[in-house]
Amino acid sequence: MFSLTVRRHFMIAHSLPREAFGPAQGLHGATFVAEVAFRRRALNDNAIVLDIGAAGTVIEEVLDGLNYKNLDEHPDFEGKLSTTEALAQYIAQAVAEKISDDDDGRHLDGIDVTLRENPDAWATFSLDLNA
Ligand SMILES: Nc1nc2c(c(=O)[nH]1)N=C([C@H](O)[C@H](O)COP(=O)(O)OP(=O)(O)OP(=O)(O)O)CN2
Numbered sequence: 181m182f183s184l185t186v187r188r189h190f191m192i193a194h195s196l197p198r199e200a201f202g203p204a205q206g207l208h209g210a211t212f213v214a215e216v217a218f219r220r221r222a223l224n225d226n227a228i229v230l231d232i233g234a235a236g237t238v239i240e241e242v243l244d245g246l247n248y249k250n251l252d253e254h255p256d257f258e259g260k261l262s263t264t265e266a267l268a269q270y271i272a273q274a275v276a277e278k279i280s281d282d283d284d285g286r287h288l289d290g291i292d293v294t295l296r297e298n299p300d301a302w303a304t305f306s307l308d309l310n311a
Pocket residue numbers: 196201202203204210262263264265297
């Protein structure tokens with residue numbers, strides 16, 4: 181299995197209104213680093229998983245919908261907790277949807293999104309595109 185990973189960052193504000201989150205129940209900001217890995221069993225005719233520029237464009241399009249937003253007011257997170265884990269899943273699914281029309285995108289076997297909320301803590305969601 182091959183994988184190509186492209187990284188971008190984005191900034192959000194949110195709150196996690198459950199006692200389990202302690203001080204993070206209040207509104208706070210975060211700058212996330214998103215590493216999106218595109219997985220493919222066999223390379224294409226150009227011996228790549230996917231063009232790096234094309235991958236970056238898709239990721240940026242998805243992150244544009246989150247960047248500088250207060251997720252407490254974002255319609256896609258209404259009634260949901262915007263944890264690092266949940267955001268990783270959201271990004272993976274949104275990237276998969278955007279790339280599904282692309283020729284290389286149709287041949288992907290999976291997408292893994294690793295979301296780093298700081299250098300010591302991160303979460304990963306793995307989307308199996310063959311399931
Ligand atoms: N599994 C997760 N745990 C936490 C998340 C998360 O997204 N997934 N998010 C937060 C907060 O949003 C914030 O990023 C950190 O909050 P904070 O309370 O300051 O940090 P810690 O939990 O690391 O440390 P404490 O010792 O509880 O202060 C929190 N958890």
